[in-house]
Amino acid sequence: MPLPPPAATGMPLAEVDTPALLLDLDAFERNVATMAESARGLRLRPHAKSHKCPEIALRQIAAGAVGVCCQKVSEAAAMVDGGIGDVLVSNEIVGRAKLARLAELAKRARVSVCVDDATNAGDLDDAARAAGVRLDVLVEVDVGANRCGVEPGEPALRLARAVAGSRHLRFAGIHAYHGAAQHLRSVAERSAAIALAAEKARRTRDLLEDEGLECESVTGAGTGTFLFESGSGVWTELQPGSYIFMDADYGRNAWEGFPRFEQSLYIWTTAMSAPVPGRVVVDAGLKAHSFDSGNPLVAGWPGVEYVRGSDEHGVLKVASGARAPARGEKLRLIPGHCDPTVNLYDWLVCYRGESVEALWPVAARGAFY
Amino acid sequence: MPLPPPAATGMPLAEVDTPALLLDLDAFERNVATMAESARGLRLRPHAKSHKCPEIALRQIAAGAVGVCCQKVSEAAAMVDGGIGDVLVSNEIVGRAKLARLAELAKRARVSVCVDDATNAGDLDDAARAAGVRLDVLVEVDVGANRCGVEPGEPALRLARAVAGSRHLRFAGIHAYHGAAQHLRSVAERSAAIALAAEKARRTRDLLEDEGLECESVTGAGTGTFLFESGSGVWTELQPGSYIFMDADYGRNAWEGFPRFEQSLYIWTTAMSAPVPGRVVVDAGLKAHSFDSGNPLVAGWPGVEYVRGSDEHGVLKVASGARAPARGEKLRLIPGHCDPTVNLYDWLVCYRGESVEALWPVAARGAFY
Numbered sequence: 010m011p012l013p014p015p016a017a018t019g020m021p022l023a024e025v026d027t028p029a030l031l032l033d034l035d036a037f038e039r040n041v042a043t044m045a046e047s048a049r050g051l052r053l054r055p056h057a058k059s060h061k062c063p064e065i066a067l068r069q070i071a072a073g074a075v076g077v078c079c080q081k082v083s084e085a086a087a088m089v090d091g092g093i094g095d096v097l098v099s100n101e102i103v104g105r106a107k108l109a110r111l112a113e114l115a116k117r118a119r120v121s122v123c124v125d126d127a128t129n130a131g132d133l134d135d136a137a138r139a140a141g142v143r144l145d146v147l148v149e150v151d152v153g154a155n156r157c158g159v160e161p162g163e164p165a166l167r168l169a170r171a172v173a174g175s176r177h178l179r180f181a182g183i184h185a186y187h188g189a190a191q192h193l194r195s196v197a198e199r200s201a202a203i204a205l206a207a208e209k210a211r212r213t214r215d216l217l218e219d220e221g222l223e224c225e226s227v228t229g230a231g232t233g234t235f236l237f238e239s240g241s242g243v244w245t246e247l248q249p250g251s252y253i254f255m256d257a258d259y260g261r262n263a264w265e266g267f268p269r270f271e272q273s274l275y276i277w278t279t280a281m282s283a284p285v286p287g288r289v290v291v292d293a294g295l296k297a298h299s300f301d302s303g304n305p306l307v308a309g310w311p312g313v314e315y316v317r318g319s320d321e322h323g324v325l326k327v328a329s330g331a332r333a334p335a336r337g338e339k340l341r342l343i344p345g346h347c348d349p350t351v352n353l354y355d356w357l358v359c360y361r362g363e364s365v366e367a368l369w370p371v372a373a374r375g376a377f378y
Numbered sequence: 379m380p381l382p383p384p385a386a387t388g389m390p391l392a393e394v395d396t397p398a399l400l401l402d403l404d405a406f407e408r409n410v411a412t413m414a415e416s417a418r419g420l421r422l423r424p425h426a427k428s429h430k431c432p433e434i435a436l437r438q439i440a441a442g443a444v445g446v447c448c449q450k451v452s453e454a455a456a457m458v459d460g461g462i463g464d465v466l467v468s469n470e471i472v473g474r475a476k477l478a479r480l481a482e483l484a485k486r487a488r489v490s491v492c493v494d495d496a497t498n499a500g501d502l503d504d505a506a507r508a509a510g511v512r513l514d515v516l517v518e519v520d521v522g523a524n525r526c527g528v529e530p531g532e533p534a535l536r537l538a539r540a541v542a543g544s545r546h547l548r549f550a551g552i553h554a555y556h557g558a559a560q561h562l563r564s565v566a567e568r569s570a571a572i573a574l575a576a577e578k579a580r581r582t583r584d585l586l587e588d589e590g591l592e593c594e595s596v597t598g599a600g601t602g603t604f605l606f607e608s609g610s611g612v613w614t615e616l617q618p619g620s621y622i623f624m625d626a627d628y629g630r631n632a633w634e635g636f637p638r639f640e641q642s643l644y645i646w647t648t649a650m651s652a653p654v655p656g657r658v659v660v661d662a663g664l665k666a667h668s669f670d671s672g673n674p675l676v677a678g679w680p681g682v683e684y685v686r687g688s689d690e691h692g693v694l695k696v697a698s699g700a701r702a703p704a705r706g707e708k709l710r711l712i713p714g715h716c717d718p719t720v721n722l723y724d725w726l727v728c729y730r731g732e733s734v735e736a737l738w739p740v741a742a743r744g745a746f747y
Contacts, residue, residue: 027747102650103648103706284529
């Protein structure tokens, strides 16, 4: 059973139990509005793998988004259960049970999905037939991420033809996402990576359209690069996810020329031990944030650094002369990587100023099937 | 709501949905028995932060353990709810709400807890008085981990006196756990680290007992070092956790002279894309295992290496000449670090041979309050 929330609405932030996942609503709302403005002219389909929270998806759609992306069928189901009517599963779905669930979902919402293999397209067609639905399918093209996706050009054309020739599938365009480019540190590196990706996406789109396969959607882009995709004239739809929260790793990117997104996501933690001068231990460790992108940062405490995490502890180093958090004092940490950190929590504790305004369930927490 | 389990009892392993957390029951049962034999003469109190699963705690106790350790009050509550009658919270508990919950728990089970600060001991006394209970309290001594804990010797004596003089607390001994020693690679390094820790623990115990403060329990030790604690003549109780599962990081330790613990915990994953020769992508990424101790290993696939994880994908590199997993094929990954990986799942899918025998809820998943 999920744990009870660590807070109640109206409660002062100081009383919220720790560790908790905090969302600064003012910063979050500004981030949602800023992206909605920045995407002007293109369809915005934010990635729900970042938040896994229908309450957030509803607010993104209210601000103009056309729907959301998901990575897993169970994540998509949580979004549809939460009232979202248009979900792109921006990923390959493999295995009979998953395909059956995906096709069933298409009875309740507009569902599209990616493929990078003709056999998989055949399996999708079978699942759609069995469920009595028609699925929108995008061909994933590897534009530089070196993960999934067919090669640009002819391989994409062959697969698009297979999709278009499948009775229960509709060819809907190409998926061209360059994940590896999002965290290149300089704007110039990110711009150069997306210029290469754009060449591959454009060439593929042109080839397909020359062959009579209309690419209704060319979809991709993330928080780190969306300006370049939107300026390329190739993409028709943007999929950024992290912009609503931001994190320590995105904070290490350079951002000149980009609109400003603010840190809105924090881990609320208590200083639980201060055994010797210069060392304070907090109650948020490896199970309270994801360490794949390094240690969290300590917000608003100059000279205090999170230097080491173990399962349930974080060790802070306090520089000489800096004020150390006192035992029992609570502080905010900025997670290294927002997406897998959110996936550790059942609740987002949403606050404004110094008090809790709402508790939003992370409904798709753990939904990786 | 927790997701439905990705399997049913009796199902062939091949049909279990992915990603899933698999437990090889034969290996697990041998690990439980091996530790029970190895701890002969000392009390064994396995750490439940590794498994967060009352079904496992019950089996450890049936094999001779005296109870379990937990790190958090909510984790301890999940164990008591699951029928465990003796829980040591091997950690400091700070904050009024948490202390009240801890004291309430002591009405339903034998509950002990650690302190490293006199003010905190006073808060514990208040909480115990308010709940009408008496709490067993251990003084945590820093024997080398440089995390929580008072210094050995006089500081420990002062705190033990404060505890012993508190009306609603009972001084129960010292907590001396050297976490940082567990993953030192050579047996000689681990032995040397515990020899230093033993000197500090012995000196502290002797000082306290000379002053009339009986140390009923000297508790600590982990999977990587327990032989040294048990051989020292100082510790009376052992707290290993990971031995039931093991992981890739423990696999990098040298083990000469130790009993053998087998890998029993795996992530079950599907090869979802094989876009180019030499690269296979699986459906288990940053949200399916913890990467704090590096990438997972691929079990039983020579020449196949997990080289890169992103939120929902893992990229495998297939050496030339090695057999690559085919699209749709399922494989087992050995997680880098077992404890925070288990915390990502709602269910342990327990199998024997090639079929699912049981589904155990990870009842304390996310219980970090």
